[in-house]
Amino acid sequence: MSRKTINLLLLLCANLPMSVSAQKTVDVHAEYSYEVGENDNITLREARRKCLELAKAEAIKAEFGELITSDVIDTNVETNGEATSSFFWENTVAMAKGDWLGDTQPPQFDVQYIDNKLIFKVEVWGKAREIVQSKAELKWKILKDTDGEKEETNRFRNGEKVYLSFRSPADGYLAVYLIMGDDDTACLLPYKNEPSGRFQIKRGKEYMFFDREVDPSAYQYKLSTKYAMEDNQLVVIYSPNPFTKCNDVTGDAKHPNSLNTHDFQKWLLRCQRADSDMIVNKRWVKIRQ
Structure with missing residues (x-):
């Protein structure tokens, strides 16, 4: 064996532990508080869910830091149904430089009412894995039809149709889910x-999902709520590696397949543990009457 070959083998072996170490999981922990004012249009269940998700993001960021980029959408604050000011809505969880792989013990919640505000406090413990290399940069938008034109938004009226545009720089597999306010999760794609x-x-193809004008075989979906206002969460899952959607219950002619949100989260965590290339993006959508 030549000296050059031996040196190459030694170099590969020397680099191997570093790669394995970079992918190891670590224990993480965080506390987080989420305030709900008396004029905020959000249910207690939704506030609790947001508080929990943001706490997990804080735990990951405390251990691994933050990504440089994040999803930011310019939208409007509404008061009594009218837009009053503009602000930037940011997908905080997308900024965490790691993946939450599961709880190591149940989260502990506390709720207090102080100065006309409900304050949700949660403490979380879990396992997380650092994102050690750049993953595929996905381009996707949540859209609705306004005067015959598709516009990006995260705000919908009850009964409005939702569309999703998507493009990836690499071949792969895609699934889209909607976490609803009633503890059910709907499978929108496949x-x-x-x-x-x-x-x-x-790769490189521009997809427009849930639009029969583009694809006559597509399923169309309307966002609905029985409350004055409700927050749902759209979850886009991509991987260059094949994965099969979760084991859900077949819906009737008017409804997509669905399953309990807890079961969906367990399935998603199993997928993320098994596939370090998997990308999970989440964005909130607000639905009002």
């Missing part, structure tokens, strides 16, 4: 008539 349970995408 469509329920897809026997493989997978949706394969091609």
Whole structure:
């Protein structure tokens, strides 16, 4: 064996422990407080869920730091149904430089009422994995139809149709879920008539989902709520590696397949543990009557 070959083998072996170490999981912990004012249009369940999600993001950021980029959407603050000011809505969880892989003990909640505000406090413990390399940069938007034109938004009226545009720089597989306010999660993609349970995408192709004018075989979805206002969460899952959607319950002709949100979260965590290339993006959508 030549000296050059031996040196190459030694170099590869020397680098191997560093790569393995970079992918190891660590224990993380954080506390977080989330305030709900008396004029905030949010249910207690939604506030609790947001507080929990942001606490997990804080735990990851405390251990691994933050990513440079984040999802920011310019939107409007509404008072009595009218837009009064502009602000930047930021997807904080997307900034955490790691993946939450599961709880190591149940989160502890405390709720207090102080100065006309409900203050949710939560303490979380879990396992997390650092994002050690750049993953595929996904381009996707939540859209609705306004005067015949598709516009990006995270605010919907009850019964309005939702669309999603998507583009990836690499071939892969895609799933889209909607976490609803009633502890159910709907599978929007793959469509329920897809026997493989997978949706394969091609790099560089611009997709417009849930639009029958673009794809006559597409399923269309309307966002709805029985409350004055409700927050749902759209979850986009991508991987260059094949994965099959979760084991859900077949919906009727008017409803997508769905499952309990707790079961969905368990399935998603199992997928993330098994696939370090998987990307999970989440964005909130607000629905009002």
